[in-house]
Amino acid sequence: MLRPLIASSVLGAAIGSVLAASVLFARAEATPGTVFIDNFIFNPKGLTVKAGTTVTWTNRDDIVHGIAASNNAFKKSPAMDTDDSYSFTFTTPGTYQYFCYLHPQMVGSIVVEATTGSNATQ
Amino acid sequence: MSEFDHRDGVSRRKVLECMTWCGTGVLWTISGGVPHSLGIMGEAQAAETKGLTFLQISDSHVGFDKPANPNALGTLEEAIKKVSALPQKPAFMIHTGDITHLSKEKEFDDADHIISQSRLDVHYVPGEHDFVDTDRKIYQERYGRAAKGHGWYSFDANGVHFIGLVNTFDLKAGGLGNLGTEQLEWLEHDVKGRSASTPIVLFAHIPLWTVYQDWGWGTDDSAQALSYLKKFGSVTVLNGHIHQVMQKVEGNVTFHTARSTAFPQPAPGTAPSPGPMKVPEDQLRKMLGIANVNFKQNEQRLAIVDSPLQG
Numbered sequence: 008m009l010r011p012l013i014a015s016s017v018l019g020a021a022i023g024s025v026l027a028a029s030v031l032f033a034r035a036e037a038t039p040g041t042v043f044i045d046n047f048i049f050n051p052k053g054l055t056v057k058a059g060t061t062v063t064w065t066n067r068d069d070i071v072h073g074i075a076a077s078n079n080a081f082k083k084s085p086a087m088d089t090d091d092s093y094s095f096t097f098t099t100p101g102t103y104q105y106f107c108y109l110h111p112q113m114v115g116s117i118v119v120e121a122t123t124g125s126n127a128t129q
Numbered sequence: 130m131s132e133f134d135h136r137d138g139v140s141r142r143k144v145l146e147c148m149t150w151c152g153t154g155v156l157w158t159i160s161g162g163v164p165h166s167l168g169i170m171g172e173a174q175a176a177e178t179k180g181l182t183f184l185q186i187s188d189s190h191v192g193f194d195k196p197a198n199p200n201a202l203g204t205l206e207e208a209i210k211k212v213s214a215l216p217q218k219p220a221f222m223i224h225t226g227d228i229t230h231l232s233k234e235k236e237f238d239d240a241d242h243i244i245s246q247s248r249l250d251v252h253y254v255p256g257e258h259d260f261v262d263t264d265r266k267i268y269q270e271r272y273g274r275a276a277k278g279h280g281w282y283s284f285d286a287n288g289v290h291f292i293g294l295v296n297t298f299d300l301k302a303g304g305l306g307n308l309g310t311e312q313l314e315w316l317e318h319d320v321k322g323r324s325a326s327t328p329i330v331l332f333a334h335i336p337l338w339t340v341y342q343d344w345g346w347g348t349d350d351s352a353q354a355l356s357y358l359k360k361f362g363s364v365t366v367l368n369g370h371i372h373q374v375m376q377k378v379e380g381n382v383t384f385h386t387a388r389s390t391a392f393p394q395p396a397p398g399t400a401p402s403p404g405p406m407k408v409p410e411d412q413l414r415k416m417l418g419i420a421n422v423n424f425k426q427n428e429q430r431l432a433i434v435d436s437p438l439q440g
Contacts, residue, residue: 046402069195070404073261077302086231086261106302109257112345114303
């Protein structure tokens with residue numbers, strides 16, 4: 008099913024599958040906190056970011072989804088209809104398990120690493 | 130209601146197209162303690178009914194406007210018109226949840242405006258889409274004031290004990306539908322003193338049997354709930370959520386899911402996800418046929434009857 012991809016101001020670009028490789032190459036450092044929802048799956052399912060990173064989830068399904076932390080460790084999203092996004096800035100290091108509060112079989116995690124010490128190398 | 134009228138007018142043709150495949154409702158008769166589905170309402174109109182007759186609708190998803198059905202309110206209205214046109218008026222209606230798509234006040238208003246035209250008492254249980262307002266209060270305020278917990282309750286009609294359960298409120302990461310300890314304890318007490326010959330009708334949004342675990346189509350603690358009903362000779366479990374007719378018989382328990390009035394979802398495992406399914410027009414009437422299920426009256430084992438309208 009085709010649907011228009013809405014360019015997000017947070018992302019700075021809409022990422023189509025054909026262009027994904029080149030866009031990701033160019034923007035890997037600028038957009039470290041991006042999770043898409045496609046076909047009831049969080050992609051990537053596990054994401055590692057530095058403390059202070061804003062993670063943005065974007066729903067690309069034709070059905071409503073919602074983000075909630077498994078232990079209420081971060082603020083849950085409003086209901087996200089098609090092409091809606093939700094962002095949360097993770098400041099405290101740790102592992103954050105989350106799920107879709109409409110479809111709880113959908114699970115994912117955000118690992119937040121401390122920014123202390125050298126982080127210059129990739 | 131100018132906005133509604135406008136929308137209705139613009140997409141009238143689309144509504145009529147949808148009504149060739151969208152489920153409308155399942156008419157139920159209870160006679161001799163055994164619930165008997167009269168099939169889809171076209172057949173029901175011709176059927177002779179006796180005993181208690183009630184109607185089930187489900188998953189109206191008012192507010193849904195995606196390609197699978199751009200006007201879910203319009204198809205709900207068509208369904209209710211069919212209910213109103215029944216020659217024999219059902220005693221009441223149950224709605225097994227997902228009244229709205231996004232739990233907005235206007236969506237609930239629109240749903241109420243249409244459903245009330247049936248002039249039937251309606252007993253609701255909430256779907257997960259009815260609990261996505263920020264404070265998760267609107268459903269409770271509208272439909273659950275006399276209910277327990279997040280909206281569960283029971284009532285009696287013509288010697289049948291009806292129990293409406295909520296398995297969409299306290300969902301756990303990685304889990305399925307969930308009833309929770311408080312509701313299970315209430316259920317145990319609710320049925321404890323009743324005669325084993327009392328027919329039981331249990332209804333909830335998410336199936337109370339595992340239809341397809343990978344898609345979350347089941348309820349984690351449903352086995353516990355059903356354990357309280359073992360002594361009863363006739364237990365019928367009515368659900369929605371999966372937007373297609375499914376039936377299973379296990380001992381004294383018959384499980385049945387109703388169609389949506391809004392959009393179809395794929396059969397388990399036949400698509401990458403359980404999301405709304407856009408159906409090619411030439412398959413619509415075939416799909417209507419696939420979803421047709423009958424209960425055989427006065428038989429312990431109940432049968433699925435395939436009766437496609439075309440092909």
